Amino acid sequence: MWTVAAVAALVAVWTRLSLANVARQPLLRRRNYLGEEVIGSAGLAFVGAAVVGWLLLSVGGELVWHESGALSAVALWFGALGLLDDIAGDPQVKGLGGHWRTLWRERRLTTGMVKALGGGLGALVAAACRTAIAPVEGANALLQWLVDATLIALSANALNLLDVRPARALKGFWLLSAVGVAVAGGSGWVALVPLWAGTLAYAPADFRRHAMLGDAGANPLGACLGLWLSAHWDLPAQAVLVGILVAFHLYAERRSLTADIERVALLRWLDNLGVRRDR
Numbered sequence: 001m002w003t004v005a006a007v008a009a010l011v012a013v014w015t016r017l018s019l020a021n022v023a024r025q026p027l028l029r030r031r032n033y034l035g036e037e038v039i040g041s042a043g044l045a046f047v048g049a050a051v052v053g054w055l056l057l058s059v060g061g062e063l064v065w066h067e068s069g070a071l072s073a074v075a076l077w078f079g080a081l082g083l084l085d086d087i088a089g090d091p092q093v094k095g096l097g098g099h100w101r102t103l104w105r106e107r108r109l110t111t112g113m114v115k116a117l118g119g120g121l122g123a124l125v126a127a128a129c130r131t132a133i134a135p136v137e138g139a140n141a142l143l144q145w146l147v148d149a150t151l152i153a154l155s156a157n158a159l160n161l162l163d164v165r166p167a168r169a170l171k172g173f174w175l176l177s178a179v180g181v182a183v184a185g186g187s188g189w190v191a192l193v194p195l196w197a198g199t200l201a202y203a204p205a206d207f208r209r210h211a212m213l214g215d216a217g218a219n220p221l222g223a224c225l226g227l228w229l230s231a232h233w234d235l236p237a238q239a240v241l242v243g244i245l246v247a248f249h250l251y252a253e254r255r256s257l258t259a260d261i262e263r264v265a266l267l268r269w270l271d272n273l274g275v276r277r278d279r
Contacts, residue, residue, distance in 0.1 A: 006056075007057055007060070008194075010052070012049075015045045015197075015198045016201055018045035018048055019042055019045040019202060028044075028086070028214075034209070040212050041082070041083055041212075041213075041215070042213060042214065043202070044079065044217060045198070045202055045217075046198030046199055047221075049198040049201075050075055050195050051072045052194075053193065054069075054071050054072050055068060055072070057194070062190050063191055066129075067188075070130060074122065074126050074220065075220040077118075078119060078220040078223040078224075079216050079217075081114070081215075082115065082214065085112055085114075085115045120153055122152075123153035123223070126149070126152050126223070127146075127148035130227060130230050131144075131145070147235060147238050147239060147242060148230035150242050151229060151238055151242050151245070152227050152230060155223060155225050155229070156222040158222055158248060160218045161257065162218070162257075163215075163217075163218040166206055166207060166208075166209050167275055169213055169217075169218045170213070173222070173225060174199070180225070180232070184232040187232050188231065191228055192225075207276065208276050
């Protein structure tokens, strides 16, 4: 327990220092939905911090090497894909459908499509590595692998879809990770400590509209959560969540999530909770 607390504190300090370094990079400055210039791709800060946290948890014996290695690899791979899209992405092409149409009609490969294809490949590899954390044998092995990969890929993109307003993706991560630990009966919660500590340390910058996660932050945050869920939830629970995520993606392709949140008082209140509203 003391090791976990020490790692959480270290990750929080590391995140603050990393965020200050990110702020100095002109390539990573973006304009938010209000037109304010803020730090873009700021999620890079807690991605690096989380990798350090997982390493230290493994050294301290609080986390097995297999899980820390898999989570670190997923964080770095999905973070790199997200950073590519943040820096070189075409802002005129929206949604997965838009990237597919651009590829089909214009024969042009967008960075968003590279991110989608790379994310799919990364999810398949991560799902295969996940068996080292929680082995599956027999006829269910192939089905489990496919469900795991789908869960990882959809979780990554789901947080991307939420990251269009301050702190929305963070709140989504905190809520889903808390539900995840509850459904898992508390099993494996230590692996989430670096992400919790890192996001909590970063959160004030997002809530105050000083920074945005960017795809470089939302993408790995969702993917790591998906990997954790695949390792600590049983197959029926994962299948239910995959169905929910598929429905969420279909909904987001056809509707404005922000507009619909504004129409529902409870969702609007949760969305605005703690966020600086003045311009």
